[in-house]
Amino acid sequence: MSKNDNKGTAVVTGASSGIGAVYADRLAGQGYDLVLVARRADRLQALAEKLRHDHGRNVSVISADLSDDGDVRRVEQSISADETVTLLVNNAGLGGQAVVATADADAAERMIKVNVVALTRLTRAVLPGLLARNRGGIVNIASVLAFDTSFGGIYSGTKAYVVNFTEALHREVAGTGVTVQVVLPGATRTDFWELSGGDIDQLPKEIVMTADDMVDAALVGLARGEAVTVPALADTGKLDTFLGARQAFYGSLHADKPAPRYAA
Numbered sequence: 054m055s056k057n058d059n060k061g062t063a064v065v066t067g068a069s070s071g072i073g074a075v076y077a078d079r080l081a082g083q084g085y086d087l088v089l090v091a092r093r094a095d096r097l098q099a100l101a102e103k104l105r106h107d108h109g110r111n112v113s114v115i116s117a118d119l120s121d122d123g124d125v126r127r128v129e130q131s132i133s134a135d136e137t138v139t140l141l142v143n144n145a146g147l148g149g150q151a152v153v154a155t156a157d158a159d160a161a162e163r164m165i166k167v168n169v170v171a172l173t174r175l176t177r178a179v180l181p182g183l184l185a186r187n188r189g190g191i192v193n194i195a196s197v198l199a200f201d202t203s204f205g206g207i208y209s210g211t212k213a214y215v216v217n218f219t220e221a222l223h224r225e226v227a228g229t230g231v232t233v234q235v236v237l238p239g240a241t242r243t244d245f246w247e248l249s250g251g252d253i254d255q256l257p258k259e260i261v262m263t264a265d266d267m268v269d270a271a272l273v274g275l276a277r278g279e280a281v282t283v284p285a286l287a288d289t290g291k292l293d294t295f296l297g298a299r300q301a302f303y304g305s306l307h308a309d310k311p312a313p314r315y316a317a
Contacts, residue, residue, distance in 0.1 A: 061139030064088045064132050069096035073144040075268040081108035090115045090128055119145050119171035120163040133178040139189035141179045143172040150205045161207050168211035187230035193219045197239045223280040236271045239285045
């Protein structure tokens with residue numbers, strides 16, 4: 054890849070392994086320079102060296118814990134000041150299947166900070182620059198569990214936020230040169246499961262996707278301008294039906310009087 058093919062700089066959070074590391078590799082191959090963000094500095098440095106060697110791109114790293122307010126602000130300041138940034142991939146996330154009654158409150162707060170607060174703040178950090186340059190994109194990684202609370206309402210709730218936030222942002226930037234995409238992976242084979250206390254090998258193999266396949270599909274969706282990408286969904290008509298039904302349902306939620314069933 055020639056330096057003349059440079060597409061700007063892509064910021065990838067949670068980049069030290071799994072989905073984030075695959076995004077970093079694919080985006081470097083497409084001609085992006087990179088800013089890699091994650092907690093594990095040793096893994097970040099090793100990945101950065103590999104990407105420089107394999108793709109000849111400029112790769113910088115920021116070691117940061119996105120559950121830490123100070124670290125989030127440090128990343129914000131760095132990427133908001135970088136006028137070469139053209140893409141943000143908000144991939145960092147914490148998981149867990151704990152129910153509310155027995156969840157560790159501090160762990161739940163960390164999950165919300167990473168999955169919701171950091172994602173929102175980093176999006177806000179780069180968006181004005183992208184709009185001013187009328188170029189670039191934001192990719193937010195959610196989960197199919199945004200539509201299923203059976204694995205615990207805390208994690209599912211954070212991912213439902215990501216979906217709603219990104220869909221609204223997509224409408225906000227409509228008509229500009231900025232694209233916005235939310236990606237909803239299903240079960241994906243990464244160390245995320247082990248770190249979250251789960252065992253992906255307990256799931257049927259036919260529903261577990263590799264990180265490489267997931268990211269490659271998501272990038273096809275991004276190139277096609279999809280606002281919502283579900284890599285495992287074969288029939289996109291089902292997504293259209295779901296979104297349409299949701300909008301129709303919302304339209305029935307407004308009236309000047311309570312529904313008759315609530316009459317005293």
